[in-house]
Amino acid sequence: MPSSQRPESVRDAWDLGRNAIPNLLDELEEHGILVFLLDYDGPSQVDGLCARVDERPVIGLGPGWPGDRQRFTAAHEFGHFILDDRLSSAVDMEDACNRFAGALLVPRTEVIEHLGKERKELEPRELYRLKHKYGLSMAGWLHRAQELDVISDSTYEDLRRQFDRRGWHENEPGDDYPSQEPSLFEELVYRAYSQDIIGESKAAELLGTSSGQFYRRRTMTEE
Ligand SMILES: [Zn+2]
Known part of the structure; x- marks a missing residue:
């Protein structure tokens, strides 16, 4: 290589x-x-x-x-x-x-x-x-x-x-190593939404959520 x-x-x-x-x-x-x-x-x-x-x-x-x-x-x-x-x-x-x-x-x-x-x-x-x-x-x-x-x-x-x-090829023993959430993608979706590049339903779809949930997340009014 x-x-x-x-x-x-x-x-x-x-x-x-x-x-x-x-x-x-x-x-x-x-x-x-x-x-x-x-x-x-x-x-x-x-x-x-x-x-x-x-x-x-x-x-x-x-x-x-x-x-x-x-x-x-x-x-x-x-x-x-x-x-x-x-x-x-x-x-x-x-x-x-x-x-x-x-x-x-x-x-x-x-x-x-x-x-x-x-x-x-x-x-x-x-x-x-x-x-x-x-x-x-x-x-x-x-x-x-x-x-x-x-x-x-x-x-x-x-x-x-x-x-x-021991079944470890499917589940390794002990605690899992913690997974992570990517952050940039979500930022880009909010930016595209606020610049009217995409609409609310598209933004919600990209984030895998409903329009109502997207509204609450975007406005930070979720419970
Ligand atoms: Zn590959």
Whole structure:
């Protein structure tokens, strides 16, 4: 991957250092990416999607996910903006974006610092603590450990089987990492409404609410 497309370069350009990114959605919004929660209530839950609207990158995130999954999805979709059209067709884009997301959330140096260069075993409690420190799921940490050769493929497979047996591939144990609400999208809707660019029903629809509720939110008269 050329250096300008590496997650470390994004961290450098955005002055993020190598530590945890406490509010990833804020960082994306501050750098011109519009993030909003999808108002979706279908049979299967959507993780996220990305698009360009008038050249502006937009990321939609499925509602109701725990924070670690929401962050990973946001980082993955952001990866599409950085990597799409720039990788050879031989590379699996979804894998590349997953790898990009993991590395953006926890750079290599941090993985090595916290886990060491080589491990025979990893403890669930250790992964749980790191999940809450970095906002990357326990399964995400396992992945990072494998792709950086901290653990062997067979250790990774053993640990994944343990996770599956305990149902952790669906719900990880302990507290969830808190999710976040994007803020810029809502600001833009209010601005467009007040400048008569969109009407009340459109604004309400964009915010996933009713016209009455939108009125009370806008005028700050909700109970
Ligand atoms: Zn993707």
